[in-house]
Amino acid sequence: MPPRYIEIMDSTLRDGEQTSGVSFLPHEKLMIARMLLLDLNVDRIEVGSARVSDGEKEAVKMICRYARQIGRLDSVEVLGFVDGHDSVDWLADAGAKTMNLLAKGSLKHCREQLGKTPEEHIGDIISTAEYAQSRGISVNLYLEDWSNGMKDSPDYVFQLMDALHSSLISRFMLPDTLGIMNPLQVVEYFRKMLKRYPGTHFDFHAHNDYDLAVSNSLAAALSGARGLHVTVNGLGERCGNAPLSSVQVILKDQFNAITSINEEKLLDVSRLVESYSGIAIAPNQPIIGDNVFTQVAGVHADGDQKGGLYHNALVPERFGRRRAYALGKTSGRANIVRNLQELGMQLTAEQMQRVTRRITELGDRKEVVTQDDLPFIVNDVLKHGVTEEKVKLVSYQVSLAYGLKPLANVKVEINGQQFEAHSSGDGQYDAFVKALRKIYKEYLNRSFPLLQNYAVSIPPGGRTDALVQTVITWQMDDGHPLRTRGLDADQTEAAIKATIKMLNIVESKKM
Numbered sequence: 001m002p003p004r005y006i007e008i009m010d011s012t013l014r015d016g017e018q019t020s021g022v023s024f025l026p027h028e029k030l031m032i033a034r035m036l037l038l039d040l041n042v043d044r045i046e047v048g049s050a051r052v053s054d055g056e057k058e059a060v061k062m063i064c065r066y067a068r069q070i071g072r073l074d075s076v077e078v079l080g081f082v083d084g085h086d087s088v089d090w091l092a093d094a095g096a097k098t099m100n101l102l103a104k105g106s107l108k109h110c111r112e113q114l115g116k117t118p119e120e121h122i123g124d125i126i127s128t129a130e131y132a133q134s135r136g137i138s139v140n141l142y143l144e145d146w147s148n149g150m151k152d153s154p155d156y157v158f159q160l161m162d163a164l165h166s167s168l169i170s171r172f173m174l175p176d177t178l179g180i181m182n183p184l185q186v187v188e189y190f191r192k193m194l195k196r197y198p199g200t201h202f203d204f205h206a207h208n209d210y211d212l213a214v215s216n217s218l219a220a221a222l223s224g225a226r227g228l229h230v231t232v233n234g235l236g237e238r239c240g241n242a243p244l245s246s247v248q249v250i251l252k253d254q255f256n257a258i259t260s261i262n263e264e265k266l267l268d269v270s271r272l273v274e275s276y277s278g279i280a281i282a283p284n285q286p287i288i289g290d291n292v293f294t295q296v297a298g299v300h301a302d303g304d305q306k307g308g309l310y311h312n313a314l315v316p317e318r319f320g321r322r323r324a325y326a327l328g329k330t331s332g333r334a335n336i337v338r339n340l341q342e343l344g345m346q347l348t349a350e351q352m353q354r355v356t357r358r359i360t361e362l363g364d365r366k367e368v369v370t371q372d373d374l375p376f377i378v379n380d381v382l383k384h385g386v387t388e389e390k391v392k393l394v395s396y397q398v399s400l401a402y403g404l405k406p407l408a409n410v411k412v413e414i415n416g417q418q419f420e421a422h423s424s425g426d427g428q429y430d431a432f433v434k435a436l437r438k439i440y441k442e443y444l445n446r447s448f449p450l451l452q453n454y455a456v457s458i459p460p461g462g463r464t465d466a467l468v469q470t471v472i473t474w475q476m477d478d479g480h481p482l483r484t485r486g487l488d489a490d491q492t493e494a495a496i497k498a499t500i501k502m503l504n505i506v507e508s509k510k511m
Contacts, residue, residue: 006227029047032269033045033047050079060095074097082128096137140170147185172203173227177207186204201226203225207241234246396432405431409422456495469485
């Protein structure tokens with residue numbers, strides 16, 4: 001079968017925003033929309049719901065204005081309702097040109113929620129769609145609760161389709177609203193729809209209540225769906241929607257489908273949405289999780305050195321990432337050798353044995369060991385200058401007062417020379433870093449790495465009154481990221497430890 005093109009419609013800004021506790025500000029919606037359209041190149045984005053709030057309208061206006069500037073206004077869609085002229089007028093005032101009209105796809109919803117007969121509902125849909133068309137707005141139709149409609153009242157679904165299968169509707173969008181379907185049911189129901197309405201453009205909208213959203217999306221594509229609905233990071237009501245990144249790779253690798261998606265930007269948009277939503281990405285989330293391209297078992301690192309024996313089609317470079325080899329009690333010699341090679345370090349067999357023993361001990365205590373920690377572990381174990389501590393924090397003072405910006409006074413020793421500076425900042429740690437930046441700029445005439453990400457967590461098994469772990473990602477001068485960790489009872493102190501560790505790594509590379 002020749003490759004098929006599958007449209008990707010991202011609903012992060014509409015359905016994804018229904019995630020409990022998530023509410024994007026208008027400018028956040030604009031930034032996400034910009035990345036989805038311009039960087040990721042999705043076919044369509046659903047950016048909000050009509051008549052929700054003034055903030056929602058402002059966001060839709062901003063996105064439509066931007067989309068018009070880049071020639072993508074037809075790619076912007078807004079959820080509308082069967083409410084006469086109200087939703088249509090709302091969209092027109094916001095500058096939108098495509099309405100996703102929400103109709104009832106099951107007889108139960110039609111009768112019990114609307115209190116109407118199928119004929120009355122059909123008449124209302126046609127009236128709304130005709131008015132939209134008169135105002136230059138195209139209409140796609142959601143058949144809400146379509147999965148239950150096909151299960152319990154297929155005659156009702158076909159009655160709607162028979163009446164609406166006309167030039168009024170551009171796309172029919174078939175949601176598994178309650179996330180009840182399995183892939184076999186998706187195949188069965190889609191085949192019935194396409195047999196009765198060949199040539200019709202059907203989208204599938206999956207929910208993940210049974211953890212089957214991705215599988216169901218693939219089943220829909222295999223059965224003839226022309227478009228799939230997704231959200232970044234799988235955001236959505238209850239258990240969420242089908243994750244964009246997972247749907248993309250399974251379409252390409254398992255179905256040989258063609259999409260418009262720029263895979264190298266998947267991680268960037270995921271991190272942006274993670275930041276704005278406050279919903280953290282699980283470390284083992286396929287494609288975008290921190291750990292998905294990290295090998296832990298030593299036998300895997302050994303196999304990779306002997307011809308990439310543990311690689312598959314999901315190579316990290318495809319997504320702008322790189323493979324890592326974790327260090328712990330199961331990593332073994334091969335993982336350690338691989339990490340040392342990347343750092344440009346070589347050890348004798350006896351030295352390797354001692355370093356391996358120390359890393360195993362740390363793993364038994366559930367300590368986090370990273371490649372960035374290796375030079376310090378080696379130095380500690382071998383007791384010679386494999387990595388000399390070239391940056392030392394001599395002293396520092398940070399102060400915080402109500403109504404005033406935090407202040408920091410910092411004294412450090414760099415390559416045997418001491419430097420001191422003070423600065424204010426938006427927080428205690430920000431003030432500390434700004435003082436360090438001043439030292440590097442004014443005394444050393446050198447750049448200071450940019451802070452990309454800052455995350456604080458309680459280590460596994462920890463308590464809120466015990467240790468905290470700060471993980472900071474830095475952008476280095478060569479454009480590559482560097483991640484360092486600090487562990488302390490105080491969050492600011494943990495961040496400072498991570499910062500000094502980063503500076504020592506930078507200095508060691510200048511040797």
